Amino acid sequence: MKRRNFLKAMGATAAGVGAAATLGAPSKAFARGKEDIGECKSLKITVLTETSWFDNDQFKKDIVDNGGASTNQYDIPWDPKNAGGYATLLEIEQLDGTVNKLLMDTGWSNEWMDYVYERHGIDKMIASKEIDTMVLTHWHLDHFWGIESTLKHNDKIKIYAPETMYPEDEKLLYGGKNEAKGQLINKNDVPFKGELVKTNPKQFYKLYPGVAIKEFDVPILLRVRGENVVYVNVKGKGIVTVTGCCHPGLLTLYSTARRQIKGGDQIYGCYGGLHISLFENWDPKMDDIIKGAKAFNPKKMGCNHCTGWVWAENAAKAGLPIVKGTNEYKTYPRQSAVAKDSNVFLTNGDTVVF
């Protein structure tokens, strides 16, 4: 090919590409059928504990000193004094007035979880089977390693957990202990004897009218995989997502609701860790989430845990309906070192009704 011909051809190609670029976005993916999860009257959330650890810097140090974000959580000799936990009580009022109680997650430190359960009467609710089901959102230490605190009140409690469990998780669940570099990092002296429903992303697990679990098979830091999300459809208001850490991403949850849940076009709100600025750092991605969340037009956003105070403050400033917490958390024996007076987190002891 001659040089002149080549340059002519290149000009024509550029024009063609320019024309093609104006044709619009590529083809959309297949639309799938929508799931009917029913409706409930209201959802009340009680923040039992959202302080998974108390000192962010120590938690990060434990991770960095042992290899970083993708290190196996069972290989890290965590500072036991820093352990707290994450757990939430969901009270779902049905259209006929009955109330179902559901426990989400079981925290990390048994000492901390025993205190939290006693403070809120969760121990008695589990023992009396007023709470007979627990949703384990994912297998992270701060959501699961406190399992003994739950099982000692009822070792047959029904558990929904992501199917992507590792042998160490199984060992702890069924009565065992794990060590990292010679240090005991967790233990459970009460073997689990109940039904374990291993959730997968192929289906919705309907618990009560208006309440369903959806598993998202996503890789997560510290070698964990998969997270359960509870979708609640509040009659006349819309979808509320209740999360442990929300690793799949809040907007992905909303988008999934729109695509896969009947009535999911109407987003009402969210509660839980949103896994945005876990370590109070910033990234343009966090601006993206604020912008994207506005597009879904949520009415009530309760957040805490791994959301990041800095993100919640910026989101509130940007006009997102962040529900403010109270100072109730100060009556707990320990507080997070990053807690601020802005109260943009729903913290320990707070409640919110959707």
Added chain:
Amino acid sequence: MTTTKYNYLFGLIAFVVMIVVNFALWRLFFAPSNGVFKLFTPMYGLSLAAFYFYTVILVADIFGWKNETRNIVKGIAPLITSIVVFYVIYYVFFWNILGQFGITYFSPQAQIATGGTGLEIWNARENSSLAILFVATALIWVSMIWNTGFGNAPWDGMKQTVVGFSKFFATAFIGIIFYAIFFHPNITALFQPKQVFAGVLPWWDGIAMTASSFYHLGWMFAGLFILMFLNDCMDGFPFNLFRSDEKSGSWIGAIVALVIAVGGGFIFMYITEAIMSYYWYEPFTGGNYTDDPRFRHVHTAEIAAFFMLALMIVKVFFNNVFQPANKWLAAIVRLIVVSGAGMLIYYFYYSETLGPKFVDRVPGIGNIDDTSLCWTLMSMTMILVYDKFFNAFPIRK
């Protein structure tokens, strides 16, 4: 005139050895759970891999220090030089000179010293690493375009050191401008409050559906694959139209290389992201994992890097496999072979079983904290070192 013969059996053996060395190096430096140094955090490891990749290009292609003999001892000096240069630029220049006395974000320690929100060692090091990754990307991109279009022009015939320094200063100057426009606004937006007097807010936000510079990483890496394919699988067409015995390149050649790198990059990105949208729906601003536009863009770069790795394997170890007389037929066959090999590596990396075991990763796709770029860049650098410094011994005769 000398001709080069290839020994395909040696090529196969060398390829197997490369896999073993690759596994060992990954386990030594990067593997997040089972590694020795565990540098893949992920940006720290990725920036190290990217910057060393640039350093090899700098030594071999900018300064022209290649070993074209069958004496492998002659490869040791440029190899050690590249490692020293890499170390000095990365740790001494970026972390301790530029970062400490000029631009804070290049030094983790300087960031920590500010006491800013969220700036402890992990975040600070990841921030610095992201900045260095972007600098490396701009430098690699400009260097490859320069080499493709200009060659050694306008310094043809001069001493190699003169050519080397001239090309280095020219590519570094242009590279810094590209960095400032395409990447610097992302880095200045990493902090609270945003450093709006140091850098504009990311201007591509509306186009890319994200403020992240991964958008530019996507089309730039894609463009590099196109350039590499034309250079290595099509005998340098069309850039060879702008060369002569006296001139290894020209202004028009450089403009053509730039246009192809940009245009080809965007076409590649358009196609790959269309395929992603077909499988994962449309991305949306603020989405996570596969819904995240930022992931779609970086995944374009990852796919381009898989293809580049495949291309280098096919070329260096297997001499492009097929040598027909018709160059268009050769191009089509090589495109199919390279694309197929690239897809194989893709499936290997993201498989539920093999990939996670080999590279020590959690199965799944879409995790920004687990970009495949670190492994592919490390792999490509290994092959580059083997090709440029050790003349692919003993494959070529």
